[in-house]
Amino acid sequence: CVLKASQKRRPLSRLLEQLLRNLEKRDPNQFFAWPVNDNFAPGYSTIIRRPMDFSTMKQKIDDNEYRSLNCFISDFKLMCNNAMKYNKTGTIYHKAARRLLHAGLKQLTPQKLRPLGDILT
Numbered sequence: 001c002v003l004k005a006s007q008k009r010r011p012l013s014r015l016l017e018q019l020l021r022n023l024e025k026r027d028p029n030q031f032f033a034w035p036v037n038d039n040f041a042p043g044y045s046t047i048i049r050r051p052m053d054f055s056t057m058k059q060k061i062d063d064n065e066y067r068s069l070n071c072f073i074s075d076f077k078l079m080c081n082n083a084m085k086y087n088k089t090g091t092i093y094h095k096a097a098r099r100l101l102h103a104g105l106k107q108l109t110p111q112k113l114r115p116l117g118d119i120l121t
């Protein structure tokens, strides 16, 4: 059947949605699913200038804000680094962020992405 214009997704958007779903699986506690709330993280919005979370990344995909895979990867790194900056070493959030960053970047290596073909060029 012919896809309606609204259903037509850019190849990059379809790829990024797939990558996002795989990254979200590495966050079973959903610590990174939504923006961090200052009520649960005192002073968060003064310490972290550029907050990022998976729901915001999903919105940016839907709004076609990512011009490249690298921009997407930068937001993923920003999200993890924010958590390692705000939360002290040894906390569940710092450990979760380090684990998520490590596992996520392994999924985003050129070797893993090359099979996806020329979408990335």
Ligand SMILES: COc1ccc(C(=O)NC2CCC2)cc1-c1cc(C(C)=O)n2cccnc12
Residues within 6 Å of the ligand: 030, 031, 032, 033, 034, 035, 036, 037, 040, 041, 082, 083, 086, 087, 093
């Ligand atoms: C969307 O953010 C969250 C959502 C849920 C939870 C959560 O379920 N925390 C329970 C585990 C012990 C309390 C924590 C967070 C959370 C993430 C973070 C991050 C990512 O820094 N955070 C920092 C301080 C306090 N809470 C959090």
